[in-house]
Structures are given as C-alpha cells and as structure tokens.
Amino acid sequence: MNTIFYIAGGVAIISSLLAITNRNAIHALLYLILSLLSISVIFYILGAPFSAALEVIVYAGAIMVLFIFVVMMLNIGLEEEQENKWLTPRMWIVPSILALALLIIFIYVLKEFQFEKTTADIIGPKQVGIKMFTKYLLAVEISAILLLAGIIGGYHLGKQKKKVLHRFIDNIRKI
Amino acid sequence: MVTISMEIQILFAGALFLTGLLGLLVRRNIIFMLLSIEIMLNSAALVFIIAGSHWMQADGQVMFIFILTVSAAEVSVGLALILQMYHHYRTLDADAINRLHDKKENEK
Numbered sequence: 001m002n003t004i005f006y007i008a009g010g011v012a013i014i015s016s017l018l019a020i021t022n023r024n025a026i027h028a029l030l031y032l033i034l035s036l037l038s039i040s041v042i043f044y045i046l047g048a049p050f051s052a053a054l055e056v057i058v059y060a061g062a063i064m065v066l067f068i069f070v071v072m073m074l075n076i077g078l079e080e081e082q083e084n085k086w087l088t089p090r091m092w093i094v095p096s097i098l099a100l101a102l103l104i105i106f107i108y109v110l111k112e113f114q115f116e117k118t119t120a121d122i123i124g125p126k127q128v129g130i131k132m133f134t135k136y137l138l139a140v141e142i143s144a145i146l147l148l149a150g151i152i153g154g155y156h157l158g159k160q161k162k163k164v165l166h167r168f169i170d171n172i173r174k175i
Numbered sequence: 176m177v178t179i180s181m182e183i184q185i186l187f188a189g190a191l192f193l194t195g196l197l198g199l200l201v202r203r204n205i206i207f208m209l210l211s212i213e214i215m216l217n218s219a220a221l222v223f224i225i226a227g228s229h230w231m232q233a234d235g236q237v238m239f240i241f242i243l244t245v246s247a248a249e250v251s252v253g254l255a256l257i258l259q260m261y262h263h264y265r266t267l268d269a270d271a272i273n274r275l276h277d278k279k280e281n282e283k
Contacts, residue, residue: 020198150248157255
C-alpha cells in the first residue's frame with residue numbers, strides 16, 4: 001500500500017507540473033485529469049472510497065469536461081504571442097525559487113509537529129452522510145445557496161449580447 | 176492500509192499546492208491560471224482527507240464535499256467570465272484586461 005501511495009503521489013506531482021508547463025491547453029487539461037485520477041487513488045488507499053468516487057465523477061468528469069468544452073469553444077492556439085514571447089525557461093526561475101522557499105518552510109514546520117500514530121480505517125459513505133446531514137446541515141444549505149448563485153452567475157455571464165445588426169451588413173463589413 | 180507517517184502525506188499535499196502556486200505565478204494565460212487554482216483547491220481537499228483518515232473522523236470527507244461544491248461554482252462562474260473576456264478582447268492574456276476603461280470605446 002505504501003508503494004502505491006508513493007507511485008500515485010509521484011504521478012500526481014509530475015502530471016501537475018506537466019499540466020502547468022504545457023503550451024497546449026487541451027494537453028494540459030488531459031495531464032490535469034491524470035493528476036486528479038492519481039489523487040483519487042490516494043483517497044482510496046487512505047480509506048475514503050466515497051471521496052475517491054466523487055473525485056473521479058465530479059472533478060475528472062464534470063469540471064474537466066466543462067474546461068475542455070470552453071477551450072474547444074474558444075478555438076485557441078493561434079493568438080498567444082504575448083505569453084509565448086516571454087514564457088521562456090528563464091521566467092520560471094524566480095517563481096520556482098519562491099515556491100521552493102515556501103516548501104522548505106513547510107518541511108521545517110512539519111518537523112516540529114508530532115503526530116501520534118493511529119491505524120487508519122475505512123470511512124464509508126454512511127458515516128459521511130450521517131455527519132453531513134446532522135452536524136453540518138447548515139453548511140449543506142449554505143453550499144446549496146452557493147450553487148444556486150453559481151448557476152445564476154454562469155447563466156448571466158455566459159449570455160452573449162448580439163452585436164450583429166443584420167447578416168448582410170456584417171457580410172459587407174467583412175468584404 | 177497505508178502506514179506512511181502523516182508528515183509525508185501532508186508534505187505531498189503541500190508540494191501539490193506549491194505546484195499550483197507556481198503555475199499561477201508564471202502563466203499569464205487565464206485558462207491556465209484557473210487550472211492552477213484547481214490544483215491548489217484539490218491539494219487543500221487532500222489535506223482534509225488525510226486528516227480525516229488519520230483521526231478516523233468523517234468530517235474530513237464532509238469538508239471535501241464542500242470544497243468540491245465551492246470549486247464547481249468557482250469554475251462555472253470563472254469559465255463564463257473567460258468566455259465574456261474572449262468575446263470582448265479576443266485574447267486570453269490576463270495582462271490585456273488591466274485597464275478599467277475600454278480604450279476602443281473612447282476612440283469612437
């Protein structure tokens with residue numbers, strides 16, 4: 001099990017790195033899906049099978065499909081000169097150093113903590129559901145309101161106002 | 176089950192978070208910035224799952240579901256905003272929208 005954790009973790013970090021360094025948006029999204037799937041493996045071996053299923057269905061299924069649809073709708077890949085101009089390997093140095101500094105601080109802080117060892121056990125959907133609809137009922141309702149706001153916001157912002165007066169006028173302008 | 180110490184697991188989640196942060200710092204394409212935010216949210220959810228499995232409480236997974244909700248709402252609104260931005264400016268460069276007032280409208 002430990003080996004599976006290390007392999008899945010390595011795959012997750014490498015595919016995340018490839019996702020953020022890739023020029024092509026579709027390839028980056030596919031790498032991100034790979035990363036999400038390996039994180040879902042980690043959830044599974046940590047004893048959270050319900051969350052692993054949700055990760056695959058909602059994250060890798062729904063959210064990433066939304067991303068891919070938008071990328072395909074925008075038809076990008078032609079006009080990114082601005083980023084291509086200064087996204088050289090040299091640009092990665094300073095942010096990488098900053099992120100590494102944060103990582104070192106993180107390791108230092110983690111060394112100070114002492115976690116007692118417990119034997120992990122599987123926490124199934126039943127326990128999660130009971131906890132969610134008793135102790136966290138208010139939070140569930142608040143997140144329902146948040147999703148409603150997301151729907152309304154997405155609908156309102158996604159609407160495109162028609163700027164074309166008539167198709168003949170538009171054709172003349174093009175010519 | 177996994178017998179790796181919790182420090183290593185949290186370290187892994189932190190490395191994933193910093194990967195997302197690095198992407199957010201370097202990339203200027205707004206789709207990649209949103210994607211990096213997704214990586215960061217996901218690593219935060221991973222910490223909740225790790226803690227939940229360590230103390231054998233279901234609270235971690237409940238929090239994971241809430242993070243999932245927040246991230247779904249964020250992505251839908253963010254992608255709608257990206258569509259609007261592309262519609263107005265014909266670019267996905269985040270630096271192209273740093274003006275409050277539209278210059279082209281002024282010229283007309």
